[in-house]
Amino acid sequence: MPHDHHDHLSPSGHPYRPDDDHPLTYWQQMEIAVRELLIEKGVTTAAEINAQIDTMDARTPANGAAVVARAWTDPAFRDALLADASAATRDMGFDVGPMKLIALENTPTEHNVVVCTLCSCYPRNLLGLPPDWYKSRAYRSRTVKEPRKVLAEFGVTLPDTTTVRVHDSTADMRYVVIPARPEGTDGWSADDLAKLVTRDSMIGTGLPKSPDAA
Amino acid sequence: MSDRQYMRVRADMPPGHVRTPAYLRGKCGWVERTLGPFPNPEALAYGLQAQALPLMRMRFSMTEVWGAAAANPNDTIDAEIYSHWLEPAEAPHAP
Numbered sequence: 001m002p003h004d005h006h007d008h009l010s011p012s013g014h015p016y017r018p019d020d021d022h023p024l025t026y027w028q029q030m031e032i033a034v035r036e037l038l039i040e041k042g043v044t045t046a047a048e049i050n051a052q053i054d055t056m057d058a059r060t061p062a063n064g065a066a067v068v069a070r071a072w073t074d075p076a077f078r079d080a081l082l083a084d085a086s087a088a089t090r091d092m093g094f095d096v097g098p099m100k101l102i103a104l105e106n107t108p109t110e111h112n113v114v115v116c117t118l119c120s121c122y123p124r125n126l127l128g129l130p131p132d133w134y135k136s137r138a139y140r141s142r143t144v145k146e147p148r149k150v151l152a153e154f155g156v157t158l159p160d161t162t163t164v165r166v167h168d169s170t171a172d173m174r175y176v177v178i179p180a181r182p183e184g185t186d187g188w189s190a191d192d193l194a195k196l197v198t199r200d201s202m203i204g205t206g207l208p209k210s211p212d213a214a
Numbered sequence: 215m216s217d218r219q220y221m222r223v224r225a226d227m228p229p230g231h232v233r234t235p236a237y238l239r240g241k242c243g244w245v246e247r248t249l250g251p252f253p254n255p256e257a258l259a260y261g262l263q264a265q266a267l268p269l270m271r272m273r274f275s276m277t278e279v280w281g282a283a284a285a286n287p288n289d290t291i292d293a294e295i296y297s298h299w300l301e302p303a304e305a306p307h308a309p
Contacts, residue, residue, distance in 0.1 A: 171294035
């Protein structure tokens, strides 16, 4: 039966997803051409490019979680982080590179959230590659206009007494949010606290995990 | 609040690689902190000699940016604006 609707379902009972194997786009071809030329002319090597990809892939939100947990447990480090986050995180081995970093501390009266309306600027040294939603038009345009609605969709509902500060990462700075330390974690080690720090809590679209969930 | 240094973002729409978001052009905010100097990205993007300019972290009230549509007038938007995009301004009148 050629039109049997079962033809459209995989053996699992779900619809088949179309393969993502369209021809290369103009810019994909351009990237390959430039990369091959740079290698051919001896400007860089394939090994250097692979090493850089490995470096990028090795950076994860665990870097940022270590920074946040230390800020929660080491008041001198917290002060240094708020004064100059580039230097403080470089000292921990997380070099932000030519960009500069600003740490934004959440308090009972202030909640910070980070967006890049122009593109997808993100503190990659601390969080790795940005999630797809961070680069979406919806997140980029709505966060500056209706941040409370966007936060509520992420599950963060804030009282009117908390001021929301949106940070549009427009130029040379990168931003990391230092979420408030969860209640009920007195005496915890920095390593245990780091397990409560989520990627989204460092973007500002989430909160750290509750100690009961750890 | 009286210590605030208010500046207005120029309302221009020049072509090219500009790091001043369109939704903030013509809006009045206050200086949250001064950063840089950093090379002007509008020249840097084209491989030209880029002048190092102060970069201002400007803070805008939601009401200034979105008017009556702002959900909470106390909420703010911070953005980095290069100094050549800013001109001195009076504090905006309360809505």
